[in-house]
Amino acid sequence: MNSYTENLNDFGYREREEANKLTTAMKNGLPNDFDGLGVRLAFNRDSGYVFLTNSEYQVAMVDDEGKLYSYYTTPYSGHEGCLEDLLEEYDNMHPEDKQYVDDLKKFNND
Numbered sequence: 837m838n839s840y841t842e843n844l845n846d847f848g849y850r851e852r853e854e855a856n857k858l859t860t861a862m863k864n865g866l867p868n869d870f871d872g873l874g875v876r877l878a879f880n881r882d883s884g885y886v887f888l889t890n891s892e893y894q895v896a897m898v899d900d901e902g903k904l905y906s907y908y909t910t911p912y913s914g915h916e917g918c919l920e921d922l923l924e925e926y927d928n929m930h931p932e933d934k935q936y937v938d939d940l941k942k943f944n945n946d
Contacts, residue, residue: 839880839881839882840878840879840880840881841878841879841881842876842877842878842879844877846879846881847879847886851879851886854886854898855877855879855886857898857902858877858886858887858888858896858897858898858904859877860902861898861902861903861904862875862888862904864902864903864904865904866888866896866904867904867905867906868943869894869906869940869943869944870888870890870894870896870904870906871891871892871894872890873890873891873892874890874891874892875888875889875890876888876889876890885897887907888904894906895907895908895909897918905918906918906919908922908936908940910922910929910930910932910933910936910937911932911933911936912929912930912932912933912936913929913933915929915933919937919940919941919944922937922940923937923941
């Protein structure tokens with residue numbers, strides 16, 4: 837069985853509730869660095885995460901306040917999380933991942 841699905845029939849009650857939170861949060865707009873082309877709901881059975889993705893394979897999730905945020909994966913070591921999560925791990929990252937986070941910081945400060 838594939839751990840990734842976009843088929844809503846594969847979503848359980850909890851996952852459908854998370855999907856509802858995501859679509860409700862979209863009313864306030866997508867994260868600034870999230871492309872709006874080809875947006876769809878997805879569920880990863882391994883992690884339990886329900887999220888938005890797009891044609892660029894970007895990921896957006898919803899926080900406890902109902903606001904969407906970008907969820908990143910660094911290119912070298914695969915550190916995952918929001919920008920704040922990545923900044924907490926920054927000192928232990930490979931230089932390529934540090935450059936990726938530095939670019940994210942520049943984009944998010946503009």
